[in-house]
Amino acid sequence: MVSLQDTNFVVSLVVNIVLAALFFSLFLFFRKRVPQVYEPRCLKAGDGIPSHRQDTTVPSPPGGPIGWITNSIRYNDDKLFDSHGIDAVMYLSFLRTVVFIVGCQLIYGVVVLFVVNVVASTGESGRLNAISLANVPSGSPLLGAHLVSVVVNTALIFIFMFRNYQEYIRYRVRYKALPAAHNYTVMFREITPAHPFSVLSRIESVLPGHLAGYIPALTVPSLDKMLTERAATLRKLEKARTMFHLKGERPVHKTKFLIGNKVDSIDTYTAELAELDTKIETQQSENKYRIEAVAGTVDNFSGTGFVVLDNSVSANLCSRGVFDASGYKFRVCSAPEPEDVHWRWLGVSHMSRFIRTTIVNIFIFFLVFFWMIPVTFVSALTTLENLAKVPGLDFLVRLLSLSPVIVGFIQGFLPSLALIIFMIILIPIITAVARIQGLPAQSDLARSVFSKYYVFNVVNVFLGITIGGSIFKVLDQIAGGGINTIVDLLAHSLPQQATFFINYLMILSLSGHFMSLWRPGPLIVRWLKLKWLAKTPKERRAAEDMGQFPYATSLAKHILVFLIVLTYSTISPFILLFGCVYFALAFISSRYNIIHVHHPLYEGGGNMWPSTFNRVMAAALIYQLTLIGVFSSYLFPAGAAVTAVCLVATIIYWRKMHFYFSGVAEYGSLDHKPDDTEHLLKKKKAKEALRIEVAGVSSEEHEGAESSHHASPLHGYVAQYRQPSLLVPDEVLEVAGGGEAGDMASAAPMGSPSTADDVEMGTVNK
Numbered sequence: 001m002v003s004l005q006d007t008n009f010v011v012s013l014v015v016n017i018v019l020a021a022l023f024f025s026l027f028l029f030f031r032k033r034v035p036q037v038y039e040p041r042c043l044k045a046g047d048g049i050p051s052h053r054q055d056t057t058v059p060s061p062p063g064g065p066i067g068w069i070t071n072s073i074r075y076n077d078d079k080l081f082d083s084h085g086i087d088a089v090m091y092l093s094f095l096r097t098v099v100f101i102v103g104c105q106l107i108y109g110v111v112v113l114f115v116v117n118v119v120a121s122t123g124e125s126g127r128l129n130a131i132s133l134a135n136v137p138s139g140s141p142l143l144g145a146h147l148v149s150v151v152v153n154t155a156l157i158f159i160f161m162f163r164n165y166q167e168y169i170r171y172r173v174r175y176k177a178l179p180a181a182h183n184y185t186v187m188f189r190e191i192t193p194a195h196p197f198s199v200l201s202r203i204e205s206v207l208p209g210h211l212a213g214y215i216p217a218l219t220v221p222s223l224d225k226m227l228t229e230r231a232a233t234l235r236k237l238e239k240a241r242t243m244f245h246l247k248g249e250r251p252v253h254k255t256k257f258l259i260g261n262k263v264d265s266i267d268t269y270t271a272e273l274a275e276l277d278t279k280i281e282t283q284q285s286e287n288k289y290r291i292e293a294v295a296g297t298v299d300n301f302s303g304t305g306f307v308v309l310d311n312s313v314s315a316n317l318c319s320r321g322v323f324d325a326s327g328y329k330f331r332v333c334s335a336p337e338p339e340d341v342h343w344r345w346l347g348v349s350h351m352s353r354f355i356r357t358t359i360v361n362i363f364i365f366f367l368v369f370f371w372m373i374p375v376t377f378v379s380a381l382t383t384l385e386n387l388a389k390v391p392g393l394d395f396l397v398r399l400l401s402l403s404p405v406i407v408g409f410i411q412g413f414l415p416s417l418a419l420i421i422f423m424i425i426l427i428p429i430i431t432a433v434a435r436i437q438g439l440p441a442q443s444d445l446a447r448s449v450f451s452k453y454y455v456f457n458v459v460n461v462f463l464g465i466t467i468g469g470s471i472f473k474v475l476d477q478i479a480g481g482g483i484n485t486i487v488d489l490l491a492h493s494l495p496q497q498a499t500f501f502i503n504y505l506m507i508l509s510l511s512g513h514f515m516s517l518w519r520p521g522p523l524i525v526r527w528l529k530l531k532w533l534a535k536t537p538k539e540r541r542a543a544e545d546m547g548q549f550p551y552a553t554s555l556a557k558h559i560l561v562f563l564i565v566l567t568y569s570t571i572s573p574f575i576l577l578f579g580c581v582y583f584a585l586a587f588i589s590s591r592y593n594i595i596h597v598h599h600p601l602y603e604g605g606g607n608m609w610p611s612t613f614n615r616v617m618a619a620a621l622i623y624q625l626t627l628i629g630v631f632s633s634y635l636f637p638a639g640a641a642v643t644a645v646c647l648v649a650t651i652i653y654w655r656k657m658h659f660y661f662s663g664v665a666e667y668g669s670l671d672h673k674p675d676d677t678e679h680l681l682k683k684k685k686a687k688e689a690l691r692i693e694v695a696g697v698s699s700e701e702h703e704g705a706e707s708s709h710h711a712s713p714l715h716g717y718v719a720q721y722r723q724p725s726l727l728v729p730d731e732v733l734e735v736a737g738g739g740e741a742g743d744m745a746s747a748a749p750m751g752s753p754s755t756a757d758d759v760e761m762g763t764v765n766k
Contacts, residue, residue: 011408176668443604
């Protein structure tokens with residue numbers, strides 16, 4: 001007998017298949033016609049790619065509906081590590097691992113659980129219920145098949161996650177052995193402000209002769225503000241000169257909004273730029289470090305400093321040390337990559353960051369629960385039963401109920417779509433709130449967003465939908481029954497919500513992943529910017545920049561889906577089919593976008609993988625706790641006991657994995673030498689000539705001697721950690737449309753420290 005749930009499922013499936021076919025066709029149509037959106041890495045290397053990565057273009061995949069898939073898969077992980085980094089490798093490796101786990105679960109579900117659920121019929125209406133645990137009577141010996149699935153699923157997680165962790169260790173050790181600045185540098189926090197160079201004596205006492213450079217970070221908000229104003233003025237000047245070259249008329253503007261005198265835009269912005277350059281040069285010179293300042297103090301010191309050592313082993317050992325008995329002074333850790341450093345937040349103290357994080361966590365705690373109100377309200381309005389209760393909509397409900405297709409669309413497709421939209425709206429809110437914490441690196445910010453978004457997903461999507469559908473009906477039972485009633489409620493509500501989550505996975509799997517390939521948002525935004533907003537070459541390049549891949553939010557969504565699929569794999573094994581489709585399409589679409597579309601602006605060193613592993617283990621525990629409740633409510637105590645053993649085994653496995661791998665995951669291995677170690681040792685003369693560098697100013701340079709160590713990579717490592725606000729601005733004036741060099745030079749004041757020497761003469765970009 002076909003139930004209403006079956007009708008809703010069929011309608012939702014048809015709608016998603018149609019949308020997936022439409023999105024895939026649009027992707028194939030636009031892929032070769034707009035390569036700036038769909039294959040930008042095949043056109044040029046990323047401008048912001050980390051300095052130690054191979055800054056090369058990616059081969060363009062062949063045309064056709066299948067060629068791009070095989071091309072992306074053939075791009076092996078070692079090559080991906082060299083060109084895109086460990087973050088990309090581990091993200092895709094996790095998706096591949098989950099495909100194997102869910103695929104093996106699907107085999108057992110089809111061969112065993114489907115048959116058992118159909119044979120053990122209790123007369124449940126609906127074909128979906130007939131293949132779920134709801135069709136098995138309480139106390140049935142056939143529940144043993146479901147118990148075996150718990151043991152099999154637990155074993156699969158142990159085996160595949162162990163292999164995935166080993167792969168992470170292999171690439172993490174390789175990453176920590178790269179001849180890159182971050183592997184030779186440590187970051188000290190909570191340095192005494194009155195003695196910013198006191199850290200040098202502590203380093204020298206522990207690792208004598210290995211100190212190569214020191215870069216104290218300053219807090220100069222006024223300078224940062226002037227640099228922001230300079231960038232805005234430079235953009236205005238570029239736009240004015242571009243309009244002049246394109247139209248032949250000198251542009252004018254009013255000095256104030258809607259009022260004020262009209263002035264020549266080129267002359268005005270040129271004068272403003274020269275004035276800002278003078279102020280910036282003055283303030284930069286006041287904050288420049290000198291070698292004589294080693295024994296003194298530094299104004300505006302942030303309390304953070306970067307120490308560069310002459311080999312990665314010394315840096316590794318230093319990052320593990322404790323340099324102050326108090327525990328909260330001279331806190332040391334491995335330095336983030338130079339592109340990853342968030343210079344603005346380096347001045348936030350440990351106590352201030354603790355207070356900020358506490359406030360943010362309290363806000364997130366309340367937001368998690370308050371966010372359930374609009375989600376539940378909108379989801380409730382997508383059912384005809386609840387729409388009929390809204391005054392004035394009776395006629396609409398009667399009209400819509402005439403067609404089962406419309407009913408299936410409203411009740412099967414729209415609730416899941418509404419939930420997905422609400423969770424997408426959360427992303428910018430969580431990102432903005434996480435910034436308040438004052439984290440010192442962009443990768444730390446991404447990890448914070450990942451953690452918070454994962455909590456939102458679990459509470460609002462998994463727990464909210466699972467329990468929320470029936471919580472109000474049995475509220476009085478919960479009040480009087482205690483914890484056992486809550487467990488029974490969860491156990492009995494799971495089979496009822498299986499259809500909703502199947503529809504939810506259908507949208508994410510079919511419509512969602514094919515839309516992520518088509519990417520209508522970036523396509524439309526790029527067209528609007530190039531058509532109406534972007535005038536200068538820099539603006540046009542910014543409009544075509546596809547940015548960094550959203551690892552944090554994508555991982556949080558994938559782990560939520562894994563939690564849903566794992567939890568329902570024993571209760572409603574039909575969900576495994578869509579779980580397998582979801583992760584397979586996620587792997588294919590993400591691999592294409594990472595390789596051919598996005599370029600890494602920074603690299604987090606794979607530091608999100610341990611958090612990913614922990615949440616997978618937490619998902620396994622939630623699954624086992626749920627099945628303990630399910631088996632108890634189905635009068636199967638043996639199943640609950642064995643599942644409890646699996647739960648204990650999972651906790652032990654989790655602790656052992658952390659015990660064996662956490663150290664090497666954080667620090668790498670001391671027996672794995674960098675690729676350039678032998679090369680550096682051969683340069684004995686250059687190594688002996690090294691002196692301590694402070695902010696990139698060496699003792700040889702100060703004395704006027706020839707700097708023989710400039711050929712050494714260590715000098716470049718020190719230079720990479722120079723604070724951007726203390727360097728001469730490197731933005732150059734670019735004009736579209738042509739023009740003589742003399743005209744372009746007039747845009748920058750002669751002798752300016754930041755424009756006259758930086759202007760690209762004769763730059764023409766259309």
